[in-house]
Amino acid sequence: MPYAKCPTCGQISHYAVKNLEQWHKKHNPDFKETTVLPCFGCWKELKEGDIVCVLSKPNEKSLAEAGGVGTITAIHNNVKTPSYEVKSVLPNGKIKWTGVFKRNQIRYEIALNKK
Ligand SMILES: [Zn+2]
DSSP states (O other): OOEEEOTTTOOEEEOOOSOHHHHHHHHOTTOOSSEEOOOHHHHSOOOTTOEEEESSOSSTTOOOOTTOEEEEEEEEOSSSSOEEEEEEEOTTSOEEEEEEEEGGGEEEOTGGGOO
16 A cells, blocks of 8 residues: 655555556656655645644744644635634633634644544
8 A cells, every 4th residue: 555745744644546556657756755645634625613633833923732623713715825714612612722824734633523
């Protein structure tokens, strides 16, 4: 089973591939040592209500830290670089942090979105 490294979050993903030769031709035509492919969480189109993991702080002042988890409350995609408003809520219902992130600063978390 081939694997590829995500350029955004660095996660290694394994792929179930039928035709290995074709897959390598398509995704790694230069035969680099490591195939580079965005993982599902960094590639997926996000929607409001999705739970995401923070990969990097949106700005210096933000209280959000890498590894934090929040929910998308709004998406601004009528501009060239879409941004995502994310809110993290404490178990007591108080807001832990909010932030406006670019797509490459957050990752969709499959395990956290199973309802
Ligand atoms: Zn990724």
